[in-house]
Amino acid sequence: MSRRARLALFALAGGGLAAVLVIGFTGLPDFGAYHGVYGRIIDGIGVTLRHGTDLITLLNFDVRAFDTLGEEFILFASVLGIVLILRQLRGERQEPHKEEAEEHSFARASAALRTLALGLVPAIVAIGVYIVVHGQITPGGGFQGGVILAAAPLGAFLAGRYLSMKAIAPHLLIEWGDAIGAAGYALLGLSGLVFAGIFLRNYIPLGTPGHLLSGGQLDVASVFVGLEVSGAFLVAWTQFLDQAMLVRGGQQ
Amino acid sequence: MTVLQVAALAAVALGGAAVVVSPDPLRQVIVLGIYGLSLTVLFFVFQNPDVALSEIVVSTVGLPVMVLLALRKVREQERQREEQKQRERG
Amino acid sequence: MSFLPFAVAAWLFVIGLYGIVSSNNLVRTIISLTVVQSSTYLVLLGVGYVSGGKGAIFADITQVSKAVDPVVQVLVLTDIVIEATVTGLLLALAVQAHKRFGSLDPHDLRALRD
Numbered sequence: 001m002s003r004r005a006r007l008a009l010f011a012l013a014g015g016g017l018a019a020v021l022v023i024g025f026t027g028l029p030d031f032g033a034y035h036g037v038y039g040r041i042i043d044g045i046g047v048t049l050r051h052g053t054d055l056i057t058l059l060n061f062d063v064r065a066f067d068t069l070g071e072e073f074i075l076f077a078s079v080l081g082i083v084l085i086l087r088q089l090r091g092e093r094q095e096p097h098k099e100e101a102e103e104h105s106f107a108r109a110s111a112a113l114r115t116l117a118l119g120l121v122p123a124i125v126a127i128g129v130y131i132v133v134h135g136q137i138t139p140g141g142g143f144q145g146g147v148i149l150a151a152a153p154l155g156a157f158l159a160g161r162y163l164s165m166k167a168i169a170p171h172l173l174i175e176w177g178d179a180i181g182a183a184g185y186a187l188l189g190l191s192g193l194v195f196a197g198i199f200l201r202n203y204i205p206l207g208t209p210g211h212l213l214s215g216g217q218l219d220v221a222s223v224f225v226g227l228e229v230s231g232a233f234l235v236a237w238t239q240f241l242d243q244a245m246l247v248r249g250g251q252q
Numbered sequence: 253m254t255v256l257q258v259a260a261l262a263a264v265a266l267g268g269a270a271v272v273v274s275p276d277p278l279r280q281v282i283v284l285g286i287y288g289l290s291l292t293v294l295f296f297v298f299q300n301p302d303v304a305l306s307e308i309v310v311s312t313v314g315l316p317v318m319v320l321l322a323l324r325k326v327r328e329q330e331r332q333r334e335e336q337k338q339r340e341r342g
Numbered sequence: 343m344s345f346l347p348f349a350v351a352a353w354l355f356v357i358g359l360y361g362i363v364s365s366n367n368l369v370r371t372i373i374s375l376t377v378v379q380s381s382t383y384l385v386l387l388g389v390g391y392v393s394g395g396k397g398a399i400f401a402d403i404t405q406v407s408k409a410v411d412p413v414v415q416v417l418v419l420t421d422i423v424i425e426a427t428v429t430g431l432l433l434a435l436a437v438q439a440h441k442r443f444g445s446l447d448p449h450d451l452r453a454l455r456d
Contacts, residue, residue: 280373
């Protein structure tokens with residue numbers, strides 16, 4: 001289909017779709033006039049039920065923890081897909097290309113900028129860990145903290161040193177982090193089956209709301225998910241980085 | 253609905269359009285980052301700090317890194333193809 | 343005025359689709375897809391918002407105060423993180439397509455058309 005025909009068809013279909021969407025949305029309750037039931041209930045009893053003060057984390061890792069298990073494995077599967085698709089093909093070779101990979105084009109940045117980028121690495125790790133472990137009290141948790149943690153080694157890459165980024169976050173380590181995170185969350189669920197009789201049911205003491213060790217399984221699940229998410233993002237990024245910086249050649 | 257919320261919605265509506273109409277993918281990535289920031293503000297004014305936190309990291313670091321690296325790989329492959337063509341000719 | 347969030351959601355959905363349809367570059371298609379996806383965030387948050395409500399974090403406010411619906415927020419939260427890796431998967435496919443066909447233009451992916 002030519003480009004023009006495609007656009008003409010879309011003008012028709014897109015207009016129709018927009019009309020249907022608007023008609024559908026007018027059937028929803030007015031914005032701000034909330035009619036839901038679950039939100040009200042969980043807002044009312046959440047804290048007394050599980051002793052976590054951030055209800056989003058509480059829902060994520062306790063009330064609807066089973067959904068999170070599924071979502072975690074979507075994450076795992078899509079990263080597995082990236083690894084499979086970007087694997088080294090026949091005829092391709094990993095060029096050591098020492099100089100280019102060690103000192104890629106950002107290396108022309110000033111020494112101050114590069115030092116700053118390296119100095120950011122520990123700071124980002126600290127923020128990431130803080131956000132992961134305080135998920136049940138304040139905004140944060142495994143998903144957000146995990147992405148922040150994954151961003152830390154990129155500081156070394158931005159400083160112009162891809163190979164030292166690989167030294168901070170070696171393949172084996174991040175793959176294990178990804179796998180342990182995914183398996184740990186599933187095992188936490190199984191241990192609920194063993195100790196409390198129901199999959200993913202909390203059996204860990206709840207503690208005092210607002211304290212670091214509170215909320216029972218929230219913290220444990222948060223750490224596992226944080227490991228998984230940071231591992232997943234790092235695996236995906238390293239695959240792309242390897243392709244962009246190291247892998248060359250291949251049949252055309 | 254507050255003024256802040258209306259402003260954030262307007263910024264998101266404009267940002268989404270800007271991402272789509274940006275001329276080349278490289279520029280689109282940058283606009284996508286800015287669009288992500290406006291979404292972050294929107295989540296924040298809609299009383300949604302958790303989501304804002306995850307959006308800000310994903311949209312300013314997570315996605316752009318992958319897109320930029322993919323574009324770099326594509327450019328590298330194009331350069332290689334050119335070289336191969338020239339070798340065949342000469 | 344109370345319809346505005348849903349109107350913006352519909353707008354993002356349609357403009358993103360336009361980006362996909364009019365695209366001549368796979369990377370562009372993928373980026374437009376993320377715009378389509380962000381429209382779902384607006385619908386979900388619009389459904390769960392309570393006028394004058396606070397975020398559902400009771401670390402320093404009492405539990406009786408009016409709060410927005412945390413259930414829809416959780417859906418958006420996990421969606422954002424997963425969306426990023428799924429986009430990565432699509433980008434990997436685009437890189438491989440370029441390796442095979444030497445072009446990112448969907449029109450040049452001959453093998454797919456026969």
